Amino acid sequence: MSFVDTHGLWTSSQSDAYLQVLERLKKGDIEVVRFSFPDQHGLLRGKTLVVDEAIKALKSGVTLTTTLFAKDTSHRTVFPVYENGGGFDMPEMQGACDTLMVADPETFRTLPWAPHTGWILCDVYFTNGNAVPFGTRHLFRRALEQLSGEGYDFVSGLEVEFHVFKITNENLGLEHSGQPGIAPDIELLSRGYQYLTELRYDAADEVLEKIRKDVLALGLPLRSLEVEYGPSQFEFTFAPTKGIQAADDMVLFRSAVKQICQRNGYHATFMCRPRIPNVVSSGWHLHQSLTGKTDGANAFVPETVDSPLSVVGQRYLAGLLAHAQGATALATPTINGYRRYRPYSNAPDRAIWGRDNRGVMLRVLGAPGDPASRIENRIGEPTANPYLYFASQVFSGLDGMRRALNLPPSADTPYETQAAALPRTLDVAIDALRTDECLREGFGGAFVDYFCKLKEAEVARFNLEVTEWEHREYFEMF
Known part of the structure; x- marks a missing residue:
């Protein structure tokens, strides 16, 4: 028996999808298949197999070293993988031994920009x-x-901001390598500050059309392409989907955009605040609601015009507020992302909610009879691992529902309302996550400690660097 069959790893729908993938691969036009998994940072890693080997690997798995789970954002190995337990206190993680990537047949696609490649x-x-x-x-x-055990499904929709630049120098000389290496030199596609103007959109139409066509060819539920506020900044929005699909779509979308742009002489970045003059930070707004498993109806729809959401929705919202500090490290997992939290910037700086208010952390959109009633969390940065970001919302919301938490008053003046501040730096956010009992229980204490150690390694490396600000501030003065 295969590895998948021996351990019962697929659902019946995955088994059905496997037969369709098998038939597709036997047609002969696909020559290689990329097997990818989303790592701890939400980056896709994996191996590419020729099609005959890929057919075998669908059920037998593809080997990967455990050290991939030990790496920070510079690809440095943070944990002592050759010590007892591999630094994880787990014999399965010791000695850089093998794990197996097992394909999810329901996610199979061909890549439009690499037509002989399956993914x-x-x-x-x-x-x-x-x-x-x-x-x-x-x-x-x-x-x-x-x-699901509480009788609900998770529904989410994505609004993702990012930057695209024209590459002027790839910086691929021998002296440019490193961990990480030197980034490419770039120039703007537009000067910015003409929010949603057709003129700016048309100036970037060439690359946006390439992205649009390939994203749709991948089957992603694209709704809109928009010119954002800052120079070379754009936003794509996606229709709401159920369960794990939006998270899967997000990791594929980010990887697709970067690959499409790279092949055409552009550089796309989901970094929150690139270091360019007059930059505007990018955010990732997560729209979420629950639907009943029995009737499929939106469980957040309020009963009266005076209620922002249903009782279930209000308790879920109260849970998001109660664990806002702890969940921040999962929604904003990079040092750079905290440059975005500032007053009067359309980004949140405290744990508050409000009706249709873009200055709050949790923007509530709902009305009696409105099937699109939902919560928009505006805290995230586009680099976040979607599986962790989404899971933090579900665990937090569930806690509010189970404990029947009361919802505090709305914040109509978001940058003046007295409320708990969101963490202003990654290290503060890590401390908040580590001590949040709800999230520790949901993710497991071992995972929370693991994630915090990875992020602490990132912070420690940053703290060893001499920044341009320090040099400018002190070099002449003292």
């Missing part, structure tokens, strides 16, 4: 059949299963 998203398992506990796709499924 499939994977989950990672130990060779004994147990799920790797640091696999973030597994963790989000855990949250969805708990929500």
Whole structure:
């Protein structure tokens, strides 16, 4: 029996999808298949197999070293993988041994920009059949299963901001390598500050059309392409989907945009605040609601015009507020992302909610009879691992529902309302996550400690750097 069959890793719908993928691969026009999994940072990693080997690997898995789970954002290995337990206190993680990527057949696609290439998203398992506990796709499924146990499905829609630049120099000389290497030199596609103007959109039409066509060819539920406020800044929005799909779509979208742009002489970045003059920070707004498993109806629709949401929706919202500080490190996981939190900037700086107010953390949109009633969380940055970001919302909201938390008053003047401040730096956010008992229980204490250690390594490397600000401030003065 295959690894998948021995350990019962696929659902019946995945098994049905496998037969369709098998038939597709046997047609002969696909020559290689990329097997990818979303790592702890939400980056896609994996291997490319020739099609005959890919057919075998669909059920047998593809080997990967455990050290991939030990790496920070510079690809440095943070944990002592050759010590007992590999730095994780787990014998399965010791010695850079193998894990297995197991394909999810329902995610198979061909890549429009590489037409002889198939692509499939994977989950990672130990060779004994147990799920790797640091696999973030597994963790989000855990949250969805708990929500399902309460009788609900999670529905989410994406608004993603990012920047696209024209590359003027790839910086691929020998002296430019490193961990990380030197970024490319770039120039703007537009000067910015003409928010949603057709003129700015048309100036970037060439690259936006390439992205649009390929994103739609991938089957992603694209709704709109928009010119954002800052220079070379854009926003794509996506229709709401149920369960894990939006998270899968997000990792594929980010990777697709970067690949499409790279192939055509552009550089796309989802970094929150690139270091360019007059930059405007990019955010990632997460729209979310719950639907009943029995009737499929939106469970957030309020009963009266005086209520912002239903009782279930209000308790869910109260849970998001109660764990806002702890969840911040998962929604904004980079040092750079905290440059965005500032007053009067259309970005939140405190844990508050309000009706249709873009200055709050949690913007509530709802009315009696409105099936689109929902909560928009405006805290996220576009680099966040979607599985962790989404799972933090579900665990937090579930806690509010289970404890029947009361919703505090709305904040109509968001930058004046007295409320708990959001963490202003990554290290403060890490401390808040580490001590949030709800999130520790949801994700598991071992995962929270693991994630915090990875992020602390990132902070420690940053603190060893001498910034341009320091040099300018002190070099002449003292």
